[in-house]
Amino acid sequence: MAGKRSIFEDVGQGAKPAEGPQGGMIDKGRGGARGAIRVWLAVLFALVVAMIAVGGLTRLTDSGLSITEWRPITGALPPMDEAAWQAEFEKYQESPEFQIQNRLMDLAAFKTIYWWEWGHRQLGRVIGLVWAAGFVFFWATKRLPAGWTGRLLGLGALGGLQGAIGWWMVASGLTGRMVDVASYRLAIHLGIAFVILGLIAWYILSLARRDSELLQARRSREAKLFALSTGVMHFAFLQILLGALVAGIDAGRAFPTWPLMGESFFPADAFYLPDGGPVVLAFFENPGLVQFTHRMAGYLMFAFGLFAWWRARGSAHPATRTAFDWMAAMLFGQLVLGIVTVLHAAPLALGLVHQLGAVVLWVLILRARHRAQYPIVATIRGRK
Incomplete structure (x- = not known):
């Protein structure tokens, strides 16, 4: 005769699990490399946080207008000799910020603010490359979970939009009536950065659980x-x-x-x-x-x-x-x-x-x- 069971004993405790695939029909098909994608997104998350921090330092040090041109490809290389540095400095000297606020600035001081802005833009390029490399790899190897292609592609589109808005923001301080970038454009630029960061965080949280778990939890x-x-x-x-x-x-x-x-x-x-x-x-x-x-x-x-x-x-x-x-x-x-x-x-x-x-x-x-x-x-x- 079977022994008595505790009223708190879980139903089915100790029973042999049923044979066959676990997780239900919703998890069948292409489950994707959820763990690897979370690692990739975590790297992107850390880079975006660093981008926000460097962007804040660039603004607080009044460095954002030191580079007066938007060159997405060739701008990756900084000035390589004194003649190139002098040429960049002369471009900055034509800006309202220099003429109104920084007329006493010399080349050495200009190099300091230049490196902050160059680092900020370079970090943006790194983020774009990390996103592109990861997305292409997971897409080409068919490791993207079902339904995630559009979401992850959207991150890249937002990143590209963010680069264009960044230049739109900088341009407001080069030809306008302000000696700094327009504050409302800065707000839009920072706002999109937080949207990107929020989407990455949400995706990381969602990918930590199977689709069947999320459906049941909802x-x-x-x-x-x-x-x-x-x-x-x-x-x-x-x-x-x-x-x-x-x-x-x-x-x-x-x-x-x-x-x-x-x-x-x-x-x-x-x-x-x-x-x-x-x-x-x-x-x-x-x-x-x-x-x-x-x-x-x-x-x-x-x-x-x-x-x-x-x-x-x-x-x-x-x-x-x-x-x-x-x-x-x-x-x-x-x-x-x-x-x-x-x-x-x-x-x-x-x-x-x-x-x-x-x-x-x-x-x-x-x-x-x-x-x-x-x-x-x-x-x-x-x-x-």
């Missing part, structure tokens, strides 16, 4: 929590764009006080523009108003993010709750870091750390959103 999706995390994601993207506007006109150094801006809540002369123009331009070009907008959006995002975290406490899935815990912790850390950056008038190091903090927060928000969409279900014993 049946347990927490729709309200997914909607809240989507709202936090959109709020974060808006805040990233506003941060680019701050960096574009050095607005982070305008009011090194907190919680007030100077001696008042709202900055004085918020709608003043030295060159006149429509009032709406103050939201892009007045340092006080730009910083004020970034501050207010940060407070609202923090409050909304905490509300999403509070709602996530009721999730039945431990992995989802943990993901929202990390998101909330980084929300608080990024808020504190922003305040410290303002109080120190946005020095180079703090400005860069704050930007990288936005990268970490962005990824943690996407991870929490992915967990809400595709929960990792745990049994009563805690096994996934």
Whole structure:
């Protein structure tokens, strides 16, 4: 006679597994090299993060206009002798930035800013080559999972668009009325970088599980929590764009006080523009108003993010709750870091750390959103 079984014993525990392929019909066919593709995407992810960091340093060091031509192929080679360096310097001397802001700059100082911009563009070329080499390899060897060709091809298309927008941004500071790149073009450039980074992160998370697992997990999706995390994601993207506007006109150094801006809540002369123009331009070009907008959006995002975290406490899935815990912790850390950056008038190091903090927060928000969409279900014993 069979012995008694514990009421907590899993059904079928100890039974011989059924013969045949595992994972169900949805996993049949071309499963692809999911692990290898994740490694490739992780390399691209690291390169894009480095690109964002170098781009931030290029902007904060006023190096972005040092190369006045867009040569996608021949521009990969820097000046090789003093005559070539002098020729590049003479091109820069024709720019408004040099004539208005850097007239005392010599060739040695020019080389410093040139290398920052050259490194930024070179890193973009490396990213393009890594993407192309990986995509062609996985496509030619038929290792792309079913349904992933268009997604991964789209990453390359966005990368190419990003290069063109980068030049469009630089061109605004070479012939326009500004001595720096136009801040709204900088915001678009940074925004697309975060879109690319977010897609890579989402793809890495999705490729970590089989299609059958994702389909089954989606049946347990927490729709309200997914909607809240989507709202936090959109709020974060808006805040990233506003941060680019701050960096574009050095607005982070305008009011090194907190919680007030100077001696008042709202900055004085918020709608003043030295060159006149429509009032709406103050939201892009007045340092006080730009910083004020970034501050207010940060407070609202923090409050909304905490509300999403509070709602996530009721999730039945431990992995989802943990993901929202990390998101909330980084929300608080990024808020504190922003305040410290303002109080120190946005020095180079703090400005860069704050930007990288936005990268970490962005990824943690996407991870929490992915967990809400595709929960990792745990049994009563805690096994996934």
